[in-house]
Every structure is written in C-alpha cells, then in structure tokens.
Amino acid sequence: MPAAHDKRPASDAAVSAPQPPAAAYALPDARGYFGAFGGRYVPETLMHALEELTGAYARLAHDAGFQRQLATLLAEYVGRPTPLYFARRLSERCGGARLLLKREDLAHTGAHKINNAVGQVLLAQRLGKRRIIAETGAGQHGVATATAAALLGLECLVYMGSEDTRRQRMNVLRMHLLGANVVEVQSGSRTLKDAINEAIRDWVTNVATTHYVIGSAVGPHPYPMMVRDFQSVIGRETRAQALAGEGRLPDAIVACVGGGSNAIGMFHPFVGDAGVRLIGVEGGGLGLASGRHAATLCSGRAGVLHGARSYLMQDDDGQVLPTHSVSAGLDYPGVGPEHSHLRDSGRVEYTLATDEEALAALRTLSETEGIIPALESAHAVAHALKLAPQMQRDHALVVCLSGRGDKDLEIVEGLL
Amino acid sequence: MQPADSLGDRPAAALSETFAALRARGEMALMPFLTAGYPTRPAFLEHLRTVIDAGADLIEIGIPFCDPIADGPTIQHSSQVALENGARLRDILDDLAPLEPRVPLIAMSYLNPLIAMPRERLFERLRAAHVRGLIIPDLPADEATEWSAATREAGLCLALLAAPTSPDERLRLIGRAAAGFVYAVSLAGTTGARSELPPELPAFLRRVRAAAGLPVAVGFGISRAEQIRSLRGLADGVVVGSRLVEAIRRGEDVAALIAELKHAIRAPREGAGSARGG
Numbered sequence: 001m002p003a004a005h006d007k008r009p010a011s012d013a014a015v016s017a018p019q020p021p022a023a024a025y026a027l028p029d030a031r032g033y034f035g036a037f038g039g040r041y042v043p044e045t046l047m048h049a050l051e052e053l054t055g056a057y058a059r060l061a062h063d064a065g066f067q068r069q070l071a072t073l074l075a076e077y078v079g080r081p082t083p084l085y086f087a088r089r090l091s092e093r094c095g096g097a098r099l100l101l102k103r104e105d106l107a108h109t110g111a112h113k114i115n116n117a118v119g120q121v122l123l124a125q126r127l128g129k130r131r132i133i134a135e136t137g138a139g140q141h142g143v144a145t146a147t148a149a150a151l152l153g154l155e156c157l158v159y160m161g162s163e164d165t166r167r168q169r170m171n172v173l174r175m176h177l178l179g180a181n182v183v184e185v186q187s188g189s190r191t192l193k194d195a196i197n198e199a200i201r202d203w204v205t206n207v208a209t210t211h212y213v214i215g216s217a218v219g220p221h222p223y224p225m226m227v228r229d230f231q232s233v234i235g236r237e238t239r240a241q242a243l244a245g246e247g248r249l250p251d252a253i254v255a256c257v258g259g260g261s262n263a264i265g266m267f268h269p270f271v272g273d274a275g276v277r278l279i280g281v282e283g284g285g286l287g288l289a290s291g292r293h294a295a296t297l298c299s300g301r302a303g304v305l306h307g308a309r310s311y312l313m314q315d316d317d318g319q320v321l322p323t324h325s326v327s328a329g330l331d332y333p334g335v336g337p338e339h340s341h342l343r344d345s346g347r348v349e350y351t352l353a354t355d356e357e358a359l360a361a362l363r364t365l366s367e368t369e370g371i372i373p374a375l376e377s378a379h380a381v382a383h384a385l386k387l388a389p390q391m392q393r394d395h396a397l398v399v400c401l402s403g404r405g406d407k408d409l410e411i412v413e414g415l416l
Numbered sequence: 417m418q419p420a421d422s423l424g425d426r427p428a429a430a431l432s433e434t435f436a437a438l439r440a441r442g443e444m445a446l447m448p449f450l451t452a453g454y455p456t457r458p459a460f461l462e463h464l465r466t467v468i469d470a471g472a473d474l475i476e477i478g479i480p481f482c483d484p485i486a487d488g489p490t491i492q493h494s495s496q497v498a499l500e501n502g503a504r505l506r507d508i509l510d511d512l513a514p515l516e517p518r519v520p521l522i523a524m525s526y527l528n529p530l531i532a533m534p535r536e537r538l539f540e541r542l543r544a545a546h547v548r549g550l551i552i553p554d555l556p557a558d559e560a561t562e563w564s565a566a567t568r569e570a571g572l573c574l575a576l577l578a579a580p581t582s583p584d585e586r587l588r589l590i591g592r593a594a595a596g597f598v599y600a601v602s603l604a605g606t607t608g609a610r611s612e613l614p615p616e617l618p619a620f621l622r623r624v625r626a627a628a629g630l631p632v633a634v635g636f637g638i639s640r641a642e643q644i645r646s647l648r649g650l651a652d653g654v655v656v657g658s659r660l661v662e663a664i665r666r667g668e669d670v671a672a673l674i675a676e677l678k679h680a681i682r683a684p685r686e687g688a689g690s691a692r693g694g
Contacts, residue, residue: 031558039559040556040558040559041527041554041555041556041559042485042554042556043485043486043553043554043556043577043579043601044556044557044576044577044578044579044581044582044586044590044601045577045579045580045581045601045604045605046581047556047558047579047581047582047586048579048581048582048583048586049581187492187496188482188483188496193483194483197483197484197485200485201485201486201488201606204485204486204604204605204606205604205605205606206604207581207604208581208604303528303531303532304526304527304528304531304554305483305528306483306485307554312528314528314532316532317504317505317506317529317532318481318505318528318529318530318531318532318533319481319482319499319504319528319529320482320483320528
C-alpha cells in the first residue's frame with residue numbers, strides 16, 4: 001500500500017533538529033474516534049465507568065505527582081530507557097540499512113507490556129479500585145499486570161484462553177508466583193479474543209470495585225488512547241536516541257501488530273514526521289491465501305468487536321473468523337482503532353510476515369546478535385530483513401523488539 | 417390478543433399499543449427471549465409458536481453472535497449451538513417471514529451482524545419478518561444517534577438499555593434516543609437466571625421511569641414467578657431469557673413455564689398490598 005503522506009524528498013528526513021509533531025494530529029476526538037474508528041460500543045452498564053475513567057485519566061495527565069510517580073517507576077523499576085541498539089552483524093548480514101533494535105525485551109518482565117500495566121495499575125490505585133483484572137494472549141500482559149499489582153499491593157485476576165495457557169505455560173507459572181489468579185477461558189476459540197470477552201463480562205459484573213487493565217490498544221474509549229499514551233514512551237525514547245546516536249530521525253520503523261500496542265507506542269511520536277516510513281507487520285500465519293492467519297488490516301473490513309469500531313476479520317454475516325498465528329500475542333481477529341485510521345489515511349503501511357518467516361527471523365537474530373526475540377517481535381524482524389537490503393547503507397531502520405523469546409522456547413523447539 | 421393485521425403497516429405503533437393495552441388492564445408484558453436457531457432452526461420456530469400460544473405478549477428473538485459479551489453461559493451456549501446450526505441473520509429472517517405472529521417480535525442482536533447487511537435491506541427484511549423493534553446490547557445511547565434516526569424513519573423501535581450504574585443524566589439521554597420502550601437491566605452483570613434480584617431494583621426502576629418517559633421492560637436474572645410478582649407496578653414488561661433457554665435445553669414443558677409466569681403477572685399478589693398502578 002502506498003504511503004500517501006510520504007511525499008517529502010529523502011533529504012528532508014535527514015534533518016538533525018527534532019521536528020514538532022504535526023499539529024493536525026490530535027486524535028482521538030472527544031467521543032473517542034480516530035477518524036471513522038473507535039468509539040464506545042459496550043453495554044450501558046459500563047458507560048458510566050468509562051466516563052469516569054476518561055475524566056480521571058484527563059486529570060492525571062496534568063497531575064505532576066502522578067506523572068513523577070510513573071516516571072520514577074519506569075526508570076527505577078521497569079529499567080527505562082531501554083537501549084536503541086545498533087545490530088552490526090545483522091546489518092552486515094542484510095547488506096543495506098543500519099538496523100537499530102529498540103530493546104523493549106530488556107524491560108522488566110521481558111516485554112513492552114509493563115509500560116502500560118504500571119501506568120494503568122497506578123491509575124486504578126488513584127481511582128480507589130482494589131481489584132485488577134486483565135486479559136492476556138501470550139501471557140506477557142498478564143505477567144506485567146500481575147507484576148504491577150504485586151508492586152502496588154492490589155488483587156489481580158487474569159483471563160487467558162486455554163489454548164494460550166497450553167502454549168505459554170511458563171507465563172502462567174510466572175503469574176501464579178506473582179500472586180495472581182489465572183482463569184482459563186474455555187469458550188470460543190480459547191485464545192485472546194475469548195479472554196477479552198470473559199474479562200469484559202467480569203468487568204460488567206464487578207465494575208464498582210474493579211479496574212480492567214486492557215493490554216492492547218483496543219477496547220472502548222479511553223483505552224486505545226490511554227494504552228497508546230502509556231506505550232508512547234517507546235517512540236519518544238527512540239526519537240531522542242536516534243537523534244543523539246545517529247544524528248537523524250530513522251528512515252523507517254517496523255513493529256509487529258496484533259492489537260497493536262507496541263506499534264502504536266512506537267509510531268505515535270513519529271506520525272508527524274512525514275519522512276519517517278512507518279510499517280506495521282501482522283501475523284501472516286500460513287499465508288493470506290490459506291485463510292489461516294491473523295492479518296486483520298491486510299484482509300479485514302470495518303466492524304465492531306470489543307467496544308470499538310475497527311478493522312475486523314469477519315465473514316459476510318458479521319461473525320468473527322477464527323485466526324491463526326504461531327505467535328499467541330498476534331493471534332487476534334481485531335486491531336486497535338488508531339491503526340485502522342492510520343491504515344486508511346495511508347500514514348502507516350501494514351504488511352504481514354508468515355509463521356515460517358518469523359521463525360527464520362528468530363533464528364537469524366539469535367545467531368547473529370545473541371538476542372532471542374519473542375515470536376511476536378520476530379514478525380517485525382522478519383520484515384526488516386526484507387526491507388533493509390532495499391535501503392541505502394547510511395539509512396537507519398528501527399525495529400521495535402517488543403519482547404524476549406524465553407516464553408516461546410517450547411513452541412520454537414517443536415518447529416525449528 | 418391483537419389480530420395480526422393490526423401490526424402490519426405501523427410497526428412502531430404496534431409496540432406502544434401493546435404496552436398501552438396491557439397497562440390499561442394493569443398488567444405487565446411477558447416478554448420471553450428465544451435464541452434463534454436453538455436448539456435447531458425448525459425447533460426454534462416450534463418454540464416460538466408455543467410461547468406465543470402460551471400467553472407471551474412480545475417476543476425477543478436473539479440473533480446469535482460469536483462473541484456475546486453481555487451474555488452469561490446459558491445464552492453463550494445457545495448462541496454457539498445456533499451458529500453451528502447455520503442460523504445466520506438472513507436465514508433467521510427468512511424463517512420468520514412466512515409466520516403470522518399475533519404478537520410483536522423484537523430482535524436482539526449485537527451490532528456487528530446488523531452492520532454486515534446494508535441498512536436499508538436490513539430494515540426491509542426485519543419488517544418482512546414481523547420484527548417491530550431492535551435491542552442492540554453493545555450500542556449505548558452515545559453511539560445510537562444515527563441508528564435512532566434511521567430506525568424511526570424505517571418505522572422500527574430502537575429500545576436502548578438502561579443500567580443500575582446509569583446516572584439520571586444518562587437515563588434522560590437514553591429516554592430521548594430510545595423508542596418503544598427502555599430495557600432496564602436489573603443488575604450489573606451478564607444475562608443468566610438468578611435466584612434473587614438486587615434489593616435496589618425497585619428504586620432503580622423508579623429512576624428509569626421518571627427519567628425515560630417510555631414504557632420500561634426489565635430483564636437479566638428474572639427466572640421465577642415470585643420475582644415477577646415483586647416487579648408488579650414497577651415495570652411495564654418483564655423479559656425472561658436464560659430461564660426459558662435453559663428449559664428448552666433440559667426439555668422442560670415450555671408452555672407450562674410461560675403459563676406459570678403469565679399467571680404470576682395476572683394473579684393478585686399474595687400477602688402485602690400491591691404498589692400497582694405506577
């Protein structure tokens with residue numbers, strides 16, 4: 001897909017002064033819409049809680065005490081900033097752009113999910129909610145939420161599809177050690193989609209006492225905005241690190257997209273930088289033609305699931321289609337509404353990497369750099385390996401390495 | 417019972433006439449819920465006839481959806497079975513079209529199956545299937561502006577949900593955007609039979625009635641005759657869903673269940689004096 005806004009000459013991208021984000025981009029609007037996508041499509045029971053959450057979040061955005069507390073936790077507990085690492089051997093292997101890895105895998109708990117979990121659990125504490133619930137696919141968000149809840153002394157319950165508890169067993173064990181309860185969800189496809197259904201049902205029932213920490217940039221307003229804001233630390237750091245280390249903004253940035261939280265956090269601070277090409281990589285499973293994939297933006301059409309209007313993998317009758325990806329974190333038929341907007345506006349390009357390509361990329365990165373990426377992140381690496389050779393040697397290509405691969409060793413062992 | 421032809425050309429009026437006629441008799445509408453296509457497509461149509469003959473005043477037809485976030489295990493299960501039976505919205509509407517139900521039908525569907533069909537065709541086919549109104553559990557008033565206008569224009573009622581967590585301001589918003597009736601959700605939670613209704617329910621129903629200015633149907637959790645008796649004077653209709661779907665699953669006598677619930681609406685309340693008439 002052509003990037004409609006990407007019309008500036010290449011030389012403009014090399015300016016060393018930071019460009020202010022485009023003033024035109026101030027989404028979502030007051031009703032939670034990113035263009036035609038977003039909104040609040042939830043049972044009435046939740047509407048008042050969403051209004052309260054929106055109000056509280058808006059107040060805390062300007063609350064110096066809250067922001068200081070969050071910044072301190074991100075620095076001292078999460079271990080931020082994470083490095084922007086120049087992968088020399090991998091770059092040489094590709095023979096093109098300089099590959100820079102944003103090392104979210106080095107954050108505490110091993111993935112970017114902790115950025116949002118710490119933010120939202122702090123928020124829950126401010127809201128006076130003592131009970132935290134979350135959904136999880138690969139288990140990284142569940143682990144991150146259980147971690148943040150342990151840190152702040154709140155009760156935590158995590159919904160996880162039984163298909164995912166099976167393929168991400170180590171993360172279930174981690175959540176138990178962190179004092180969280182894990183509920184195996186047996187309904188539907190028994191993956192992330194169904195874990196979200198169950199978490200929403202819990203929230204509808206216990207809304208007075210409970211905060212639902214959504215882990216991806218999905219759900220009803222204000223979640224897609226809030227998750228994006230908490231994850232934007234990834235892109236803000238990357239921007240500053242690229243300018244400091246490379247003397248320029250990156251020429252292109254690649255991130256994997258399931259629901260899309262690491263990608264939106266990485267992309268958002270660059271949306272106004274027209275010279276920076278932004279590319280989201282979806283779970284291509286066995287390939288688009290096979291029908292067994294999770295490439296929502298590459299193949300879906302607009303629909304309503306989990307509280308927002310967004311692209312959705314669905315049949316002609318509006319029933320959600322089963323998905324497949326080797327990576328549990330990408331195995332989801334929906335996508336965050338802001339990604340749908342960025343797709344339709346042409347600002348971000350969306351493509352896919354297949355299971356096979358992701359597994360090969362995982363092996364390549366492990367062997368050349370000594371970094372074992374999560375299967376989710378390996379999809380971004382796979383696309384970067386295709387893109388880098390087409391780019392000039394002095395260009396910088398950033399890959400968001402959203403998580404580490406320890407959780408995936410059992411799956412990889414069976415497939416490599 | 418009203419003859420079928422009185423429902424024909426003014427579908428929205430059919431709902432208010434039904435509520436008005438019942439109210440004049442001091443009765444609530446008994447509104448059973450059936451999952452379309454459950455346990456099979458033909459058996460669903462049989463149950464529909466049975467429920468009408470046994471005394472239902474309005475019927476809610478649940479259009480199955482794969483991700484029913486407002487529903488508890490009973491309706492999740494019936495929806496899944498119905499989908500496995502191939503009960504797509506268009507098939508359900510085809511199945512309903514030849515019927516001549518003498519009570520109004522209301523379709524309850526999550527938004528996504530509805531928007532999968534072009535809107536004009538959807539409304540035309542709903543009307544042809546004797547559907548007078550829509551309940552869309554994941555379409556709150558804030559998102560309903562367009563649907564509210566389009567359904568009115570098409571002569572259909574969009575009945576919005578009200579919840580115990582809705583402040584009065586939201587209840588007024590709901591009243592303005594809804595048509596036909598307001599569906600008051602009895603408790604914070606999903607659908608499913610409960611042995612007890614929340615003690616705050618009467619106060620909530622009074623709030624809805626005061627703010628919304630439309631007939632009020634109450635649903636979620638209602639399964640027993642004594643619960644229905646306790647609601648007399650507080651609501652204009654009662655929805656019985658999971659209890660009925662569960663009865664179908666277990667092979668219970670559906671006609672007897674509906675007759676028992678209908679009796680609870682009509683028979684004088686035992687014990688303390690009734691707060692009838694509000």
